[in-house]
Every structure is written in structure tokens, then in C-alpha cells.
Amino acid sequence: MSALPLLSFDSIPAEVDAVVIGGGLAGGMAALRLASAGFRTIVFDRTAHPREKVCGCCLAPAGIAVLSRCGLGGLLSDASPLEEVLLEAEHGAAVVRRPGSVAIARGALDVRLLAAVSAAGALVACPVSASVDGSGRVELRHEGGVRHVRARIVVAADGLHGSSLARRGDFAWKSSERSLIGVGAIAPAGAVRVAPGQVRMRVCREGYVGVVRLPDGRVDIAAAVRPAFLRAARGVAEPMRAMLGDAVTDERAVMDAAWQGTPTLTRSRSRLSAPGILVAGDAAGYAEPFTGEGMGWALGTGCAAGDHAVRVLSGAAAEGEWDPICRGIVRGARLRCLLTAQLLRSPLAVKACVRVIQALPGASARVARAFGAPSTVPIGELR
Numbered sequence: 001m002s003a004l005p006l007l008s009f010d011s012i013p014a015e016v017d018a019v020v021i022g023g024g025l026a027g028g029m030a031a032l033r034l035a036s037a038g039f040r041t042i043v044f045d046r047t048a049h050p051r052e053k054v055c056g057c058c059l060a061p062a063g064i065a066v067l068s069r070c071g072l073g074g075l076l077s078d079a080s081p082l083e084e085v086l087l088e089a090e091h092g093a094a095v096v097r098r099p100g101s102v103a104i105a106r107g108a109l110d111v112r113l114l115a116a117v118s119a120a121g122a123l124v125a126c127p128v129s130a131s132v133d134g135s136g137r138v139e140l141r142h143e144g145g146v147r148h149v150r151a152r153i154v155v156a157a158d159g160l161h162g163s164s165l166a167r168r169g170d171f172a173w174k175s176s177e178r179s180l181i182g183v184g185a186i187a188p189a190g191a192v193r194v195a196p197g198q199v200r201m202r203v204c205r206e207g208y209v210g211v212v213r214l215p216d217g218r219v220d221i222a223a224a225v226r227p228a229f230l231r232a233a234r235g236v237a238e239p240m241r242a243m244l245g246d247a248v249t250d251e252r253a254v255m256d257a258a259w260q261g262t263p264t265l266t267r268s269r270s271r272l273s274a275p276g277i278l279v280a281g282d283a284a285g286y287a288e289p290f291t292g293e294g295m296g297w298a299l300g301t302g303c304a305a306g307d308h309a310v311r312v313l314s315g316a317a318a319e320g321e322w323d324p325i326c327r328g329i330v331r332g333a334r335l336r337c338l339l340t341a342q343l344l345r346s347p348l349a350v351k352a353c354v355r356v357i358q359a360l361p362g363a364s365a366r367v368a369r370a371f372g373a374p375s376t377v378p379i380g381e382l383r
């Protein structure tokens with residue numbers, strides 16, 4: 001994969017067909033579909049790529065299928081196949097067979113997708129922060145400089161942290177008061193014990209933490225925890241070390257890792273479109289990371305947003321038709337994820353689940369369904 005060609009801030013054109021805000025998986029897919037259809041498209045990301053972000057780095061079958069259908073299976077050429085989830089709780093542990101997902105670092109995956117976007121003809125500019133003003137113009141900021149760009153359509157795919165629509169009161173977030181927040185870091189190889197091909201998932205009263213080995217041997221750690229847990233600890237590294245418990249083999253490395261956080265996870269928007277605007281990926285709403293499907297939701301809604309934007313630009317559809325399309329893509333999986341996560345907040349339910357799997361290994365297949373549909377794409381075909 002070639003290096004990512006970037007547009008300089010001064011060279012940004014005053015007008016394009018489409019602006020995509022956010023160069024993550026949703027923004028990347030939307031831009032790819034727009035550029036492939038021949039529309040002048042520019043992607044802005046406020047962070048320089050490659051960048052890591054809080055993510056469990058387990059790409060589930062649905063996300064693999066989106067990449068494969070779009071001819072992007074090669075982006076996963078070095079991804080590590082995952083076979084099982086080791087579910088650990090206060091009262092025991094159980095292994096759930098769960099083949100079909102892969103582990104890949106977000107820094108690698110997202111920059112590869114952006115390189116494909118660029119190869120398809122889109123412009124990419126980062127680090128540039130973008131926001132939509134009241135008149136639909138996009139304001140751009142970079143190192144104290146300000147520019148504006150006009151687009152016939154804007155796809156906002158700026159994730160949970162995004163503020164590109166903050167000046168648009170009609171897109172305000174609704175967030176659950178009981179929501180967990182996300183925390184994550186990548187630690188050096190061997191810092192936390194996790195077998196190759198395994199997702200190690202620890203569930204406790206404060207939330208849950210997942211660990212996976214990345215293709216280069218480093219260990220990705222991602223957790224969803226009660227905000228009060230971190231407030232009481234006045235920091236992130238120590239509570240994470242405590243949650244990981246005896247899985248930690250190198251305490252110093254875990255304490256020194258570059259921990260990042262997220263805002264509240266469970267959130268939604270009252271609308272996902274307006275004239276000239278579509279919203280996709282986490283920016284359109286999120287549930288919880290328990291089943292490890294967020295990347296798939298981002299790839300799926302990003303791809304569909306790009307296709308819908310193409311139809312809007314071609315006069316074949318209206319922006320307002322986007323809301324039910326986007327919600328329809330994720331509704332079933334998000335509901336399953338929320339229900340599973342709620343259930344696992346009860347220590348009794350976790351205990352019962354672990355006991356049932358231990359006593360009846362056949363029940364493990366039923367538990368695996370909580371993590372989504374099995375793969376329809378053999379991993380070997382992606383190589």
C-alpha cells in the first residue's frame with residue numbers, strides 16, 4: 001500500500017461536490033464510494049494519520065464482508081484471525097468459540113483505507129478540523145489558519161468525539177445518563193497475557209475490558225467502564241491495571257501506556273440528515289463495544305452514506321431518506337449488543353452464564369450468538 005498523499009491546507013479548493021468530515025472507517029468508506037462514482041470529494045481529519053484510537057481492534061464478520069464486497073479485502077492481508085472469546089468473571093471463566101473475526105490495529109487499517117480513498121481520486125487533508133456552520137458552509141482550521149469550503153453535500157463521520165455539527169442545534173446528541181465511557185491503549189508485546197487468536201474479556205462490577213494480540217505482537221486493551229470508577233481513582237492507568245488483574249505480566253508497561261478516553265458511549269441523535277448533510281458511523285449514534293461490532297457499523301453506514309450521497313448528487317434521492325436507511329443498518333445488532341451488555345452488568349447473570357458454559361459446552365454456541373452472526377467470508381479469501 002502506497003504512502004498517504006496529503007493535500008496542503010493552502011491548496012484546499014473553495015468548492016467541491018462532497019466534503020467528508022472524519023477519516024475513520026465511516027468517513028473513509030463514504031469518500032471511497034463518492035470518489036469512485038466520479039464526484040470531486042475531499043476528506044478532512046483533525047488528527048494526523050496513522051493514529052490510534054480507543055478500540056478493541058476486533059473486526060467482526062459483518063465489517064469484513066463490507067470491505068470484501070468493496071474490493072478492499074487486501075486491507076486485512078496481515079490481520080490475525082480470532083478463534084475464541086475467553087470470558088472471565090469474578091466467579092470463573094469460560095471459553096466461547098467465536099471464529100470469523102480478525103484483529104488489526106486501527107492505526108494500520110484506517111490509514112490503509114484512506115490510501116485507497118486517495119487512489120480512487122479523493123483529496124485527503126489532515127490534520128484539519130472541520131465544522132459545518134449555520135449556512136451549510138464548512139469551516140476549516142489548521143494551526144491557527146481558517147479557510148472555508150462549499151460542498152453540495154457534507155458527510156459528517158467524525159465519531160463520538162466529533163464536534164463538526166456542534167453549531168447545528170438540530171443535530172444535538174442524546175446520551176444515556178447510565179452510559180459507560182471508553183478507555184484504551186496499546187501496550188508492548190507480552191505486557192498482558194492473551195493467547196494468539198483469543199479475545200480475553202474480563203467482566204466486573206465496574207465494566208468490562210477486552211484484550212487482544214495485534215498482528216505485530218503488541219497488545220490492544222479496550223474497556224467500557226462506569227465514569228465514577230475512573231473519577232474515584234483520579235486517573236486511568238491504575239484502575240485499568242486493577243481490572244486486568246493477574247493477566248498483567250508487565251505492570252510498568254501497562255502504567256506507562258498512552259491511555260486515551262472517550263465521551264459517554266451510548267448515544268443517539270434525533271436526526272441524521274438535513275439538506276446538504278448526512279451523518280454516518282459513530283457520529284450517527286453508538287451503543288456499547290461489548291460485541292465488538294462498531295467498526296462493522298461504521299463501515300456499513302459509511303458505505304451506505306456514500307452511496308446515498310451519490311444518489312442525492314445525481315438527483316435520484318433526497319437527504320431525508322437517509323435516516324431510516326442508516327438506523328435500519330444497525331438497529332438489530334445494536335439492540336442485541338445493548339441487551340447483552342445490560343445482562344452482563346449483573347454479576348449473578350455472568351456467574352450463571354459462565355456456569356452454564358462450563359457445564360454444557362454445547363451452550364457456548366448460543367452464547368456466541370450474542371457476539372453477532374458468524375462469518376460468511378472465509379478469512380483465507382481476503383489474503
Ligand SMILES: Cc1cc2nc3c(=O)[nH]c(=O)nc-3n(C[C@H](O)[C@H](O)[C@H](O)COP(=O)(O)OP(=O)(O)OC[C@H]3O[C@@H](n4cnc5c(N)ncnc54)[C@H](O)[C@@H]3O)c2cc1C
Nearest residue numbers: 022024025026046056058130159182281282289294295298
Ligand atoms: C472501548 C471501545 C472498544 C471498542 N472495541 C471495538 C471492537 O473490538 N470492534 C469493533 O468493531 N468496534 C469497536 N469499538 C467501536 C469502534 O471503535 C467505532 O465504532 C469505530 O471506530 C467508529 O468509526 P467512525 O469512523 O465512525 O469513527 P472514528 O473511528 O472515531 O473516526 C472519526 C474520525 O473523525 C475525526 N474527527 C473528529 N472530529 C473532527 C473534526 N471536527 N474535523 C475533522 N475530523 C474530525 C477523528 O480524528 C477520527 O479520525 C470500540 C469502541 C470503544 C469505545
